[in-house]
Structure formats: C-alpha cells, structure tokens
Amino acid sequence: MVNYDDLIQFASVRQVEYIDAIKKFGSHRKAAKHLGVDSTTIDSAIKSLKNKAASKGHSPEHDMIHTVPDGYLVKGVSTLYDSDGVKKIQWVKSTVDSERQAEIMKATIAALSEEVRGLSPKINKINKSNSELLVVYPFGDPHFGMQAWAKECGENFDLKEARRVTLGAVDRLLSVSPNSETAILLPLGDIYHVNDQTNTTPGHKNQLDADSRFVHILQIGIETFRYCILRALQKHNKVIVRFVSGNHDPQAVWALAFTIAAYFDNEPRVSVDLSPAKCWYYKFGNNLIGSTHGDLTKPEQLLGVMASDQAVNWGLTKHRTWLCGHVHHSSVKEYPGVTVETFRTLAAADAYAAGHGYRAGRDMRSIVYDKEHGEIERHRCDIGMINDFLE
Numbered sequence: 571m572v573n574y575d576d577l578i579q580f581a582s583v584r585q586v587e588y589i590d591a592i593k594k595f596g597s598h599r600k601a602a603k604h605l606g607v608d609s610t611t612i613d614s615a616i617k618s619l620k621n622k623a624a625s626k627g628h629s630p631e632h633d634m635i636h637t638v639p640d641g642y643l644v645k646g647v648s649t650l651y652d653s654d655g656v657k658k659i660q661w662v663k664s665t666v667d668s669e670r671q672a673e674i675m676k677a678t679i680a681a682l683s684e685e686v687r688g689l690s691p692k693i694n695k696i697n698k699s700n701s702e703l704l705v706v707y708p709f710g711d712p713h714f715g716m717q718a719w720a721k722e723c724g725e726n727f728d729l730k731e732a733r734r735v736t737l738g739a740v741d742r743l744l745s746v747s748p749n750s751e752t753a754i755l756l757p758l759g760d761i762y763h764v765n766d767q768t769n770t771t772p773g774h775k776n777q778l779d780a781d782s783r784f785v786h787i788l789q790i791g792i793e794t795f796r797y798c799i800l801r802a803l804q805k806h807n808k809v810i811v812r813f814v815s816g817n818h819d820p821q822a823v824w825a826l827a828f829t830i831a832a833y834f835d836n837e838p839r840v841s842v843d844l845s846p847a848k849c850w851y852y853k854f855g856n857n858l859i860g861s862t863h864g865d866l867t868k869p870e871q872l873l874g875v876m877a878s879d880q881a882v883n884w885g886l887t888k889h890r891t892w893l894c895g896h897v898h899h900s901s902v903k904e905y906p907g908v909t910v911e912t913f914r915t916l917a918a919a920d921a922y923a924a925g926h927g928y929r930a931g932r933d934m935r936s937i938v939y940d941k942e943h944g945e946i947e948r949h950r951c952d953i954g955m956i957n958d959f960l961e
Contacts, residue, residue, distance in 0.1 A: 572616075580623040588612050683828040688836035690796075693803040695839070696749060703750035703946075704854045704939045705806065707743060707798075708861075709757040710913035711816065711895045712736060714794070715787035716763035717779045718918045727918035728781040733794045735916045738956035739934040740798045744805045746949045747936045753806035754852065755798060758895030758913060759816025759863030761823055762791055763920075772820055779920050788825050795830060803839060812843045812850050816895065817865040851880050855941030858887040864896035869903050869910040876908055889944030898923070899930035916953070 574589045581589060591601035592612070602609040650659040718727040765772045767784040780787070795811075802809045813827045831842035843850065849862045860876050867875060872892045877884050884890065890908040901912045914933050933952035940946045951959075 572620075577616075577619055577623055580626060581619055585615050585619050588615050592616075680824075680828045683825075683832040685832075686829060687832040690800070690834045690837045690840070692837075693800065693839075695807050696805070699749045699751040699807050701751040702855075702941045703748055704752050704754070704857070704941070705747045705750045706754045706756055706859065706893070706937045706939065707740070707802075708893050708895075708913050708935060708937070709736070709755070709761070709916075710934065711760040711898055711915040711917065712757060712791075713760055713763040713818070713915065713917040713920075714791040715780050715782065715784075716917055716920050717781035718920050718924070722921055723919050723924040725918040727920075729787060729790050732917060733790055734960075735932075735953065735956050736794055736934075737797060738960050739916060739951045740801060742951045742955060742959045743934065743936040743949055744801055747805070748938060750806055750938070752808040752810065752854075753802050754810045754812065754859075755795075755802060756861055756893060757795070757813050758861065758893065759814040759823075759865070760818040760895060761795075761813060761816065761826060762787060762819035765819050765822045771818060773817060776922075778818075784822075788822065791826050792829050795826065796833060799830070799834065799840060803837075808839050808841070810841045810843065810852070812861065814850065814861055814863050814895065815846075815848065816863045849875060849879060851876070851883070853880075853883045853887065854939055856888045857939050857941070857944055858883050858890040859939075860890075860892045862892070862894055864894035864912060869894075869912075870905065872910050873905045873908050889939075891945075898928065916956075 574593060578586055578589060587605070588601060591604055592598060595601050595604055598612045598616070599609045602612050605612075712732060714732045715729055716727060716732070717729075718725060720726045764770075764778055764780050764784060764787060768775075769778045769780040769784075770776060771778060782790075795813075799809055799811060811830065813823050813830075815823050827842060827844055831844055834840040834842065848866060849860060851861075852859045858876070858880060860872070860880070862872070869892075872894075876890060876892065884907075892908065892910040894910065894912045895915075897912050898915045898917075899912065900914050903910045913935065914930055916932050916934055918932065919928055931952060933950055935951070936949045937945055938947045938949075
C-alpha cells in the first residue's frame with residue numbers, strides 16, 4: 571500500500587495534483603479520468619516520484635526511511651537484519667546532488683543580494699546618442715582570483731592586477747567608441763577563476779592557483795563590474811549586461827549577476843539578463859548576435875544552434891555572429907550565414923597554460939554594429955596600451 575502522504579514532501583505541483591485525485595477517487599484510472607489525462611501519465615508520474623523519494627532515502631517498501639539532507643542524493647543503503655528478518659542497523663551512503671546544490675546556491679545568493687537592491691547612484695542621460703549604432707564590449711575570460719608568478723609563468727597576475735587591467739581597458743575603449751544609444755557589456759564566461767573556496771575546477775576537481783579567499787574574489791569582481799556599468803552609463807543611454815556562465819564559475823557567476831541586478835534595480839537604463847540558458851541572443855536591426863562560453867558546443871555546431879533557437883530572427887537578419895570565450899585566443903571562423911569569433915583575455919597565463927605552451931596576446935575589444943550594415947568598426951586595447959593610458 572502506497573503512503574501518498576509521505577510522498578507529497580518530494581512531489582512537484584503537478585504530482586501533488588495527481589496524488590490528491592488518487593486519494594479522492596481511489597485509483598489511478600479514476601483519477602486520470604477526472605483530470606482528463608491518460609492513466610499511464612499518472613502511473614509514470616507516481617513512479618518518477620517514488621524514484622525521486624528513493625534517491626533521497628525514502629522507500630518504505632525497501633525498508634528505507636532515513637532521508638538525506640537537501641543537496642544530497644542516496645548513493646547506497648546497507649541493512650543488517652537479525653535471524654527473524656527484523657531490521658537492526660541501516661547505513662545510508664550519500665553523495666552530492668550537484669544540480670540541487672546549484673539551485674540552493676542561486677536562491678541563497680538572490681536572497682543576500684537584496685541588501686544592495688536599488689543602491690546605484692543616479693547618472694544623467696547623455697544628450698546626443700546614435701540609435702543606429704550598437705557597441706558591444708566583450709570581456710574575454712577575465713579569471714578574477716587567478717594568481718600567476720612571473721618566474722614560473724612569465725608575468726605576474728593577481729586579483730589587484732585583474733581589476734586594474736579591466737578598468738583600464740574599459741576606460742580606454744569607452745573613450746574611443748561612439749556614443750551609441752545602446753551598449754552591451756558581455757563577459758564571456760570564466761569571470762571568476764574559482765567557483766568556491768575549494769579552489770578546484772567544478773568538473774574535474776583540478777587544483778587552481780588562487781590569489782585570495784573566495785569571498786574577497788567575489789567582492790572584487792562585483793566592485794569591478796559595478797564600476798564598468800556606471801562608466802558605460804556616462805557614454806550610452808541604455809546598458810545591457812549579460813554575464814555568461816563558464817566552466818570555471820558555473821555557480822559563482824550568479825553571485826555577480828544577482829548582486830549587480832539588485833544594485834541597479836532602481837536604474838531603468840540598465841538591464842541585467844538573468845536567464846540560466848547557456849546561449850544568449852540579441853537582435854539589433856539587421857544583426858543577430860549570439861553568445862556562449864564555448865566549452866560545451868563546438869564552433870561548427872553553433873550555426874545550427876542559432877538557426878534552431880532563433881528561427882524567426884535568423885530569417886529577419888543578414889549579419890549573424892557568435893561571440894565566445896573559453897580558448898583565450900583570437901579566432902574568426904565563417905560558416906554559411908554566421909561567423910563564430912573567440913576573444914583573448916586580459917589575464918596572464920597561469921602555471922597550467924604557461925606549461926602547456928599557450929602564448930596568446932592579451933587584449934580587449936569593443937565592436938560597433940550599424941543597424942543596417944552590421945559591424946562597421948572595432949577598437950582594441952592591449953596591456954601595453956592600458957599601461958600607457960593609466961600613466
């Protein structure tokens with residue numbers, strides 16, 4: 571006999587509706603008839619619910635009643651029975667539920683960011699701006715929190731230097747780019763070098779060279795991009811911000827995104843996109859711009875991804891491009907109907923990159939799009955120019 575009251579704690583809204591109908595009408599078949607669905611739909615939903623409950627340690631028909639905490643899954647259960655078949659001891663082995671822990675982290679960050687909601691200062695709109703132009707500022711993999719030692723890697727790099735070169739590049743690029751009505755600030759993933767205090771890569775748990783404590787790294791990243799947005803508001807009347815999730819910071823990026831969104835909540839000229847989607851798109855006149863980090867999808871696949879995701883806008887536009895990070899070097903590949911571009915980073919090479927022979931240059935760019943004719947110009951700022959600009 572199924573105890574549906576015990577299962578409700580693991581159920582979705584729809585599954586709760588199914589359970590209520592089963593309890594009221596007495597069977598899956600009658601509940602399905604009342605709800606206007608096939609009985610196999612309810613059978614499948616209840617089976618899925620039982621599996622979910624079991625993954626949390628709740629399966630009375632198997633003598634499992636010890637649930638694990640939220641954010642964990644049952645890895646295995648060992649039970650000791652006496653000669654009469656009575657359960658004496660049970661051991662529950664658990665493992666991390668990565669997806670659920672990511673959800674919990676997002677919810678926690680969103681709650682904490684409420685403390686800074688609407689604190690951005692008022693900045694007056696500029697008098698003259700060009701609505702026919704769009705300026706995009708792609709930030710290639712900033713890697714805030716990464717540490718490099720010059721004797722080992724060729725150049726020194728730390729949290730302080732990451733902030734210095736980012737602000738220097740943004741200030742210079744803003745000074746030379748046109749006063750378009752709209753600008754897009756587009757960090758292309760791996761904004762943070764580390765995802766949490768373990769200082770390891772989330773996927774493979776490789777040890778990373780981190781400069782400071784995790785909370786300090788988060789703070790400097792937030793302060794840096796807050797400055798970048800405030801500066802952009804002095805140049806453009808509308809600023810769109812999209813923080814792309816990378817393989818180094820799939821959860822940490824949300825601390826940045828939610829905090830920045832809350833801080834500029836009182837500023838209608840700033841729009842922070844908080845979609846969890848890995849691919850992001852923006853249509854500007856005859857232009858369709860897509861962005862993703864680049865760790866999950868190969869360049870040659872992105873043509874089909876854009877055409878599928880943006881079928882209507884694909885047909886309405888002529889100039890289509892992907893702006894991607896991940897590889898830390900400049901490249902442009904043209905496919906039928908779309909180009910895929912990757913960008914350098916302002917960060918120095920860490921020990922891993924230096925040891926594996928990566929020697930790409932370090933710079934940042936701004937790209938100017940005309941509403942009708944696509945990209946019409948771009949500006950570049952490298953490390954040497956930043957040093958000259960800041961002198």
